Amino acid sequence: MVLKFLLLPLAVLLLALSLLTAVRVPVAVNWRLAVLAGEYGYLLAVLPLGLAASIWWSRQSAAWPWALAGWLVCAVAIGLLLKPVVEAALLGQALPARLKTAFGPARIEQPVFSLDRLFFRRPPVASVTTHEYAPALQLDLRRPAAGAGPAPVVIVIHGGGWDGGDRNEVAGFNDWLVTQGWAVAAIDYRLAPGHPWPAQREDVQAAIAWLKDNGDELGLDTNRLVLFGRSAGGQIAAAVGYGTRDPAIRGVIAFYAPFDMEFAWSVSREDDALNSLNLMRQFLGGPPDDPRREVYRSASAQELVQAGRTPPTLLLHGSLDTLVWRRHSERLAARLAEAAVPHAFVELPWAVHAFEYNPHGPGGQLTTFACSWFLARLRGD
Structure with missing residues (x-):
């Protein structure tokens, strides 16, 4: 029985x-x-x-x-x-060769994937200082230990469907980024529906301007910036990184993000897990008809790629993601290839949304290795 x-x-x-x-x-x-x-x-x-x-x-x-x-x-x-x-x-056996082909050689101390690391603890917690970079908007700044000179900066843009989330998202990953020799500025931004696009672009640009104005005092190299985001934050990071044309933006990292908003509208349903059509109405003001065509275009990294001007890009996506279809990253990677923009698209066949939340799990290990390689190349290591 x-x-x-x-x-x-x-x-x-x-x-x-x-x-x-x-x-x-x-x-x-x-x-x-x-x-x-x-x-x-x-x-x-x-x-x-x-x-x-x-x-x-x-x-x-x-x-x-x-x-x-x-x-x-x-x-x-x-x-x-x-x-x-x-x-x-x-997948890890082939990953170094793929990253070398995409971005060039890099010296990486950590293994691509290790069974031992499946059980290791998180990296040391970095000290954090909080600053107001615009009225009612704050950023948390983490910096490497003093002595290595001004640190380049990763600007972290949180996810949350454009109407939620905050700068504390996956703080342990930000601590890990500091161990790679980068300062990390995790920012808040105004949320939909009260603040539709392009408010988020304006906020990221305001954060960049604040960092540049205060970089010398804070020990930052603001001529070397990387925009990084997950999901909705990845959409913002790529749209700003491609559309701003700021030479200080040296790279973009985006995890499981939508990059073509008109395509996103076409494949969304009211009954999906996120009610994506409602999120997009809040974020972009409605469907992609004529009054909003330019709004959709300016929010779509896919439409902003330009040969010789778009920064190198690292994309990661899970094959089984039902919140943001992997085709978004696949299509952007194809567009970047057409424009000869250095890029890599790492697709994890077992993974869904938020696959890197366990930094020592299968997705977390490959994610940190790929990011470590990408950031080392941008640092010149």
Whole structure:
């Protein structure tokens, strides 16, 4: 009875969770479960393993078919939960060559992917100072240890669907960026619907201007800036980085972001996980008809690429992302290739939105390696 009505159903539940590493998350399923399965699955694999042991101890001669079914389900769940680790290791074998081809050689101390690092702790927490860069808008500044000269700056633009989020998003990743020799300015910006585009562009430009005005005092090299964002923040980072034409912006990093807003409108639905059409109405004022055509264009990095003027770009996206389709990054990468802009598009086959939230997981390790390479090249290391 215990086997049939308790252990076997638990095994099926674990199998359902593990399937999120192989199939796109249905709208009705919280995408965070897919992050849990994909980026922490190597830890969760002990659950079906323990369950398989429990099935062994609870088996009875008359219940062998149920026991065999339970073991099979547990075995498949274990395999799927470990699949991202295997795929990350395989992808990592080719990643250095891809990054070298895209950006040139770099000296990177960390391995591309390591089983040991799956269990290491986060990097030391960097000290933070908070500054007001515009009325009612703040940035958190992290700096490397003194003594290495003025530090180039990564400006971090948070995600949140343009109507939420704040500068504290994934603070541990900002601490890691400091270990790479970069100062980090994580900024707030005005949110929709009260402040539609281009308010966000204006805020990023105001943050850049503030950093330049105060860079000498703060020990910053504001002639070397990188704009970095996730999701909605990646859209803002790319649109500003490509559209501002500021030579100080040396690069753009964007994770799982939309880059062609008219295309985004065309593939969005009212019943998707984010109610994307509503988010875009709030952010851009409505559909992409004639009164808003220029607004859509100015928010679309895809439309702003220019040969010889667009900064080098690093794109990362999960193949199973249902919040922002991977085709956004794929299409921008193709456009950058047409314009001969140095770029790399790293697609993670098991991953969904927010794959780097576990910095030591499969997605986190490949993300930090790719970013480390990109930033080292921009530093001239």
